[in-house]
Amino acid sequence: MTGLVVLDVFISLVFIYLLYSLFAMTVIEAITTSFSSRAKNLITGIDRLLADDQQSNSINHTVLNLFYVKTDNPLTKAFYKHPSIKYLGHKGINSKPSYISKDRFASTLFDLLKQGSYLDEVDNISATLGMIPEYDSSGLVARIKRTEEELKALGQSPDPDKISLESLTEELNFLKEELFQRNNKEHPWEIEGFSLGDETKYQLKTLWKNAANDKAKFRALMENWYDDQMDRIAGWYKRKLTLLTFFVGLIIAGLFNVDTIKLTTDLSKNDDMRALLVDSAKSHIAENPEGGTTATLDSQMKYIDSLNTTLSKYNAVLGASKDDDYTFWTYLGWLITAFAISLGAPFWFDILNKLMKVRNSVQIPVNTASASTSSESKSTNVVG
Template sequence: MFSNLAIDVALGLIFIYLLYSLLASIVQELIARLFNARARVLTKGLRRMLEDDDHSGDLGFFGRFTFFNFFYELGWSVVYFFQPFKNSPFLKQFYQSPAIRYLGENSAAARPAYISPAIFSQTMVHLLRGPHKDNQLSDADAIRECLAQNSLQLSADTLAHIRDLFEDARHDITAFRLLLEAWFNETMTRASGWYRKHTQAWLLILGMGIAAAFNVDSIAIARILMKDKSVREQMVQLAMSRQPQYAAITDTLIRKNVLHRDSAFFRTDTTWKVMVRDTSLIGVYGMLRNDLGDAKNVLGISRACVTDTTATGLPVVRCGFTHPYQRNGWLIAAGWAMTALAISLGAPFWFDLLGKVVKFRSAPPPNTTVTGE
């Protein structure tokens, strides 16, 4: 057993960050479901593919600066939240096609959260081909005529790219579909990154709220763990005893796509079976709540109200921070900020780090020889 002060303090902090990261991830997942966030990011990715979704020219000279573009695009994100098909006639037609329309879970979540590459390419071919009629043009001729006349009113850049893909396929429908699927896969890889960025931003916001609500002051916690041996030992024992259980929880939530590591934004199936059930989330939340209570009791960081008597003899109730390590308001704010940043890294990061620290702590000290009888 290899143990020292620095390792035990790090283990305690990592365990606390893991607990609150899981809690923030569960809240973030519920928010994502409430606003159908995955479907909205998927729509954004398809808009980038099928429409000329570039508003930088609207700002003129200011469009050269990232600062102004950021807020301008943020405004358009709000517009697209309420009007997802604004200025996007072909995108609307794409979503109204039967192959896509019936992938939604219900009327409240009409747009699907996942679309397979095969479904995308099939839908594109159907739209470009138009209504199929016997003894008429072949599929390749129908697509060539549609692209030549732009009967679907595709935007200029999208039309040019699809024409190039069709020419690269030498007007072969099978090859054309493969090129469409490769295009879709590449864009959805980017969409996965966009969703992870959105998730990390939400985790940062939730992390700050959790840190303030639960008074998770990283600076004060580190000082407590360094100074109080009994508290440190209790926290280490709690972390090492819970590590196997959280291994199963973290692995399950990653596979269910609640926690994000390197998840693609599309799946081979287009159902909602990959989503973890609400009952499972509630069960995980119950376990987290118990462990968070134990951790808080061990650390002893809490707010309290005291009654002071003023000069007039009237009692005044004052509520605030009572722990001796939380006397400086700026240090408390800095401790909360550190906690929020730690939570934004995500539960998979802290779980992996927890496993490595536990393994290192459990390893025999260096220069230890094992003798046999």
Template sequence: MNFGAALDVAIGLIFVYLLVSLFVTALNEYISSFLNKRSEFLLQRVQSLLGGDGSETRSGDWSPQMCAVWNHPLINALKSHNLAEDHGTKRGALLKNAPSYIPGKTFAVALTETLKPSETAHLSFAQLKTAVAGIENNEPLKAALLPMLDDAEGKLDVFQQNVATWFDRAMDRTSGTYKRWIHRLTFWAGFAVAVAFNVNSLQLIDNLWRDPVARAGLVAQASQSVQGATEARDVEANLAAPAPTPAPTPAASAEGDEATAPECACDGGQSAADLAQDLPLPIGWSQEGLCALVHEPLSSLPPSKRPASACKTPYRTGWSATAKILLTLLGLAITGLAVSLGSPFWFGILQSVTNIRATGIKPDRADGTAQR
């Protein structure tokens, strides 16, 4: 087995996964923003913390504490529009106006002030304890706040910190729920993109293994992309780290400009997506590709009997057509599953594999600078 060719196939496949993952990530952000999923998960969690069961958005049965906290000026300031809302607000308008995030400290202050009697200017701890004990028809919220009062030992700021910690931990669980939803969305979006553009992993592997030109071109573009990202990160790190130096002499300045010019020069080459389209990769649907699902391949016929088009070859037998379609669906599903891992995962893998191909990372110079 040719290990070098196998490694190049892996690099090319990973690079394709990275490109599709970037596209799917942008698609996911659009879908999530269009559906207001962050706001929906946040609203459901706030309703749950304030004594609801998560169904209030549809049923319209908000607790008094939920209405008071949700319409508090500190929470309203985080909304798209400073509007008062309650169970009568339509769900679409409610989610569109709801914030995506609420700081724990802001929630704690808003909840504390909603418990303050209307005639009280400054809330004391004793008044707060009386207000919590007097909560009616909301036993879950009352049961959650009473232990925080006991733990505060008579200090209002400690109670607010306890509430903020309680809220932040609930938001961590909400974040986990949202990430699981995004993960499922990423898989189905990746599968849909793979079907739409015919990004078949099995077909890609076969094509890259058989076609050294496409394999070499894709590997070169992958290596160039990794190197460009590494150089951009190094430049960003150098700009972030203050390192004052004495003013250079004119000669030294000219020499430095000449030395740094190649690194700062813009690369006018093709983008990864453009190159992937130009390379002879089996990506995208064509009449020949569709015919290959139900017709015998041209290679199965002797050269003297091969027609001009794959669509004119004999139809596959029942088992042959079924196997071809199942393998195509399997290859598309593999792409969707791979894309669901996310672009950061594939970029990290691509860096590691390209370093292996380049015989490892060069050691730093004696002065501590990295070698190019």
């Protein structure tokens, strides 16, 4: 084969990979949207921040996480039950949000940590993180009881001191109000068994110490902590999608029998098939400067079907006939196709653009040389 033929074969293959990658990408988008896969992946990322290893479900770190997520961590559950997070998502089965800003994450977690029986938020955070003891209300209850007894005794005396009586009554009301404030706080997002894992508590305690009990600085440090995790969350999602795209690509390769090995053989032998695909690639680039990523699933299917129908006229169909025997090389060809599809449509569109530029640059000299040779031949015949 000449160099131009090899280039055209490569362009044809890249164009086929692009078409099926676009098709696979549309299928993947439909799947991930239906299952709210981004939201499930975000839950996994937040759970990784807020849960110790023994509280984190291993299935969340596999490709199955795109369809199912499970967490046993009380802190993660409380976080998602908090009103500021709960109402970010739509109502229904897939109700969890697919995006949470860093400031909302920090303010929500701060609100969970500051809950407690101390009247000061700083003390409550320190108590939640185990830096000071949890507030013990038994002393306050004992004071109320003593005050009630004193008030009762004073009231039963023959000549009670009105000033002392009023003072004790005022003190008793104040103590009861304080007890009520400490023990009757409403937290609709709290769940039974709320607790922090040891490792998570250590991490939050470190941030609290670095903030030097400054609430604003503590929130800022939690924002940075979450921001760092978001980069990893995006990476996890991309790797899971790549693996899912490979499996979808393998199904597509099997259904349409897109055998890379057979395609390469057919393209190298069939000039008409090769020319058609190269021309189609040119048209596709001209009509879809963005790579065709906005095309609908239906339009992509129609385009692939029409191309297959046209190619069948040259006895070189993208999918072999049903009578063809599937061999080891067929399955290997499918695997190669699936791997190519998993690289994604943007990758193949970029490659196709570069290859077409190379082809345009090498074809002009070839045509010019041919025309020159033909001209010289005609001149020689005229002279002769």
